[in-house]
Amino acid sequence: MNSATSGIKSKTVIVLRAPGTNCDFETAEALASRGYSNYKLTLKELLDSAYYLQEAQGLILPGGFTYGDYLGSGVILSFLIRFKLMDKLMDFIEAGGKILGICNGFQILTRLGLLPFPGEEACVSLEPNSSGKFECRWTPLINNSRLIENFSKLPSQFYLPVAHMEGRIKLKHQQLHYQLKQNDQIAFYYGQNQPTHIYPDNPNGSDFAIAGITDPQGKVLGMMPHPERFIYSGQYPWKNKSVNFRGADLIDQFFK
C-alpha cells in the first residue's frame, strides 16, 4: 500500500486486479503521484474483507486483458463481478463511492450495465475497431463533461494515448445518443475542436465519436483512452512542447 506523505488522511482508491490486468502499476502510480493511497486487490481479496470497500472512496478497473479477454473484452471478469460483487458495488456507489473504468475496465462497466445507467440492462457495447486492427496511438480528446464538476479544471482539449482492439462504442439505438447528450453523460469525444469520425483522430470508429461516458450522476466514468500513462512530462510524445495537463490530473479531478 502506498501512503501519501502529507499529514492529512489521504483519500483511498482500490485498484481491482485480475489475471491479465496489466495497467495496475501505472494506475497506482498515477494515484500516488496525486497523493492518493491505493490498494491493489484481487476480486478474492475484495470479497474476503468488507473493510476495503468501506475504507475506500473510489475504485478503478484498470486496463489489460482480464482472463485473456478469451470470451470477449472483459467478459469473464464482468461475469465474476456480476455474480459475486455487483450488490456490493451498487451499495458502494449509493454510499458516494466513485468508479473509474479505463479501457478493459470500461468494457467491463458497459458489459455489467453500470454504464450508462447503473442497475439497468446493458445498452452500450465496445466492438472491434473499424480498422480491424489493434490501435496504439495518442489521440486528441474533447473534454465535454459537465456532470463531473472538477473536469472544468481540465483543459477543454488534450491528448491521451489509446491502445485497444475493441474500443468502438456501439449504442443500442440512436435515441440513446440523444438521451446521453441530454443528461450530459458524454464525458469525452475523439477529435480536435469538434467530434470526428475520421480515422485516426477517431481511432476506432466509435458512434458519435464518443470516447468516454458517465452515469447520470457522474459517479461512474468509463473511457477508452489511458490517462494513467501520462503522469510525467517526459511521457508526452511532443518533447519540445510545453503542456500543463497530465493524464493523472484527470484521475485526480474525478476522485476529488
Added chain:
Amino acid sequence: MKDNWIEIAVFKKDMLSDENLLKTANLSGIGKLTKLIVGQIYYVRGVNREEVKKLAPFIFYNPLVDHVFYDQIPQWQDQIIVIEYLPGVMNPVKQTVEKVLKEYLDGNIAINTRKIFLISGKFNRSLLVSRILSNPLIEREAALNTPVIELTNVPRNEIKPVPITDLNSEELKELSVKMMLSLNVQEMNEIQRYFKEIKREPNQAELETIAQTWSEHCVHKTFKGTFNYNSETITNLLKSTIVCATEKISRQDCLSVFKDNAGIVRIDDQLAYCVKVETHNHPSALEPYGGAGTGLGGVIRDILGTGKGAKPVAGIDVFCTGNPHVDYESLPSGVLHPRRILTGVIEGVRDYGNRVGLPTVAGALIVDSAYTFNPLVFAGCVGIIPVKDSYKQAAPGDKIVLIGGRTGRDGLHGATFSSLSLDVDSEKTSSGAVQIGNPIEEKKVIDAVIKIRDKNLIQAITDCGAGGLSSAVGEMGEKMGATVHLELVPLKYQAIQPWEIWLSESQERMVLAVKPEHLAEVEKICSLEQTEAVVIGEFTDNKRLQVYYQDQEIVDLPMDFLHEALPPKKVTAKSREVEIKEYYPSNLNLENSLVELFSYLDIASKQWIIREYDHQVQGKTIQTPFSGEKQKAPADGVSIKSDYQLDQNIVIGLGININLGKLDSYKMAYFSVEEALRNLVCGGGDPSKAVLLDNFSWGSVEDAYSMGDLVKAARGCHDAAINYQTPFISGKDSFNNTYQDGEKLISIPPTLLITAVSTSCKLPPGTVFSENSEDIWLIGPFKPGLGGSYLEKTLQQGPTFLPEIDPALSKLIIRRIYDNLESFRCLHDISDGGLLVCLAEMLMTTGLGAEVVIDSPYDLEQFLFSESPSRFVCSFINNKVPSALIDLPLIRLGRTDDSGLIKITHHHKTCKIEVSKVEQCYFRDKI
C-alpha cells in the same frame, strides 16, 4: 450432440465478413471468396441446459450484438467449415474458461471450443482450410455435429533401456537421427563410452537429457568449438572474440555477463537492468503465430529467471521473412507462404506482448527472398532488478518448486530440433516442437514471482525453456545435485510418458529453489495470483541428477558427466572471396529511385506493424518508435523510464545489415555495432554506458564458408566492441538455418542482430524538421562505395566495393553528438537507403521541403545512396552550430522551405522530388 455436450454457436448479428481474413484468403491463390463470416462454437458439459442458457448471455455471447444458436447453426446455403485444435494441443480459451467456471459453479464442468466459418464463393476448399483457416500442425477440420474428442488416459509405457553399448558408429549415428537427438558420432561415442564404463544401458530419458544438455541451444558448442580457419587454429571462438572483448573492457557496472539467463548492468546503487534477445526461428517457420508468441514468452521468462527474478519492462522484436508477394505456386509443399509467416509473427507478438502487458518498443523488419524457407524471429526483453537480487545460489536441501502452467506434450525436442535443417517433412516430424502460448498464465507467473522475490523467498530461479525440466533442473543443480519426482508434476492430461514430462517444453513455467520454511508463503502468494506452485523435488549434495517416476528411476547421471563430458567440437572454416565489380550508376531519376526504395518493407514505414503493439503499457515509455508533430515519422532509438520515480531512462538501439552479410561478414558486424550505437545516441542514450548483445542466425555448421563468415563476424564484433568500449553482455546463436530442397541445401545469409542498450537522463530531439528555414547539416565523413546498399539491390547490380569506416572518428562523432544533444533541433541517422532516404524521412509528414546543394567530388548517386556509416542529418536550435562540433566533418547541405519539394543541385543541375508523392509510397499499406 453426443456425449452430453451442449453446443453454443455465436455470430455477430450483422453477419459481416472478416475483411482482413477475406483479403488474405483472396490473395492466397485458392480462388475467389465473396463472403467469409467467422463464428465461435462453445461446448459445455457438466451443467444442465437451463443453467447454461441462463448464464450464456453473460459469458458466451453478448445479446446486444450477437446471435446465439443452441445445438444448431444458422441456415447457410454455401460452405461451412469448422476448425478445432488437435487433441492434446494447448487451447488457452478452454484452459482459462474451464478454470473460472469450475470455481464459480463448483461442478465437474468441461468446456471446448471450435471456430466456424460460413463461406461463399468459388474456391479450393482443402487449400482454404490448410492455407488460411487452420494450421494442420495444431488444428484440423472437424465434421459438424461430431463430439469433441478429448485425450483419454492411456497406460504409461514401461521404462525400457535403449541398448547402445554394442552399436557401431554407423548405428549410433542412425539412433541419433531416429530419436531426434541431434548429436554427432563423436558425441554418441562419448555417451557409449560412459555407459560401457558403468556397465549398463541408458534409459530413453537419460539419452534425451544428455541430448538436451549438449544441444547447440544450451551450450553453444559450435561457437565454443575449435575452429580450423584457413591455416589458423582458434580454440573457443566465442571466448577468443566476443567474451574476450568484454573482459578487456572490464566495465564495473556490468554485474553479470554471459553467466545468467541475461546480462545484468547497474543503473544506480539500488537498481539494475538486464537484457536478453533470443531467436525462435524453427518454430516460427512451422507455426508463425504460436512460434513468435512463445518466442516472446520465452525471452520474457529468461528475464524473469535472471538473478533472483527481474521484472520484464520492454520488448524487442525483429523479423526476417521472404517476400510476401511471392507466387504461391513457386513454393514447395510444407513451406508456409511468407505472407502468412509475416502476418502470423506480427499477430503472435501482438497477442502475446499486449496481453502479458509488455510494451514492444523496438524492432526491425528485413524482407529478402533468402528468408523464404527459413524465416527468422528475434525476440528480446529488458528487465529491471534490484542490485541485491542480481545473484542466485540454490543450496542442498532447497526444494525444487515448479510454478505456472501445467505440463503437456507440447514442444518436445525444441532444443534439439532447433539445430536441425528444415525439409518437406519438418511439418510432420517436428509437430511436437510447436508450442502454443497462454500469455495470461505468463502474466500470473510474473506477478507471483516478483511478489515472491520481494519477500526474499527465492534462493534461485530459472525458466523452463528448451529442454523443459531436464535443462532447468540440470542447470540449477549443476554444482550440487538434484532429485525430482515426476509424478508430482501437474499435468494437462494423463496421456503422457514420464520422459515426456521430463522433456516437455510446455510454456509459462518457472523453476524455483525455495527453502522448506518458505514453502507455505510461496504457495499462498501463488494461490492469490491464481497460478499453481508445486514441490517436485529437492537439491542434494551428491552431485547426481536423479529422476523418478513413482518408484522407478528413469535418470541417474553424474552432474560432471552431463556438464563436462561433451567433447569439444571441431569446426572447419574457410574465408569466402566475393568478386567485386566496378560500376557507377548515373542519371538516375531520383524520385523514382526513392519510390523504389520505399517499396521495400525494410525501409518503408513500419507504422502498420508498430501500432498493433501496445508500446506504452506499464506507463514508462519515454521515446516511442514514432517522432514528429504527427507522430508518424520513424524514431531511431527508443527509451523507457527505469522506474517511475527515476530520471534515468533505458535506451535501446538496433543494428542489422544483411546486405553486407552477403558480402563481408566482418564489416557487417562492425557496421551493425556502429548502427546500433548511432540509433542509441539518437534515442538519447549515453554511448559511454552502452552495452551490446549479439544474435547470430547462421547457415550450416557443416559449410566451411558459412563457418568462415562466423569467424569474421565474431572478429568484427570484437574489434567494434573494443573500439567503442562497449562490452557484450549476452548473446545467442542459431545455426543450421537451412532448407533441404531435394538435392539442394538452401541457406540464409549470415544474419547478425546487434542490440545496444544504455541509460541516460537526456531526452532525444525529434527526427523530423519542424519549420521553414532550418539549416540542414550533414555530420560525418562520406566514404565512397555502394556495395551492400539498397540501391545496389534495386539496380540488381554488383556487388561493387564497400564503404570503409574510420573507427576513431566514428567513436568521436557519436560521443560529441551525445554530449551536445541539447543543441539539436532534430537528428536522424543515415542508414538503409542512404542520405536521400534519410532526408525524405525528415521532411515527410511535415509539409516542408528543402533546397539542397551537393558539392562533392563524388558522383551524385553515390553521395545520395551510399550507406557509408557514421553519418547523421540534423538541424540545430536557432540554427546555431555548437562549437564542440565544428572540428567534426560537417557540411551545410541546405535549408528547409515550405515548397513541399526536395530540390537538389549538383554541378549546376537541379532535380526536384515531390515529398508528398514519395510520402504516399512510404506509408502505403504493403501487404
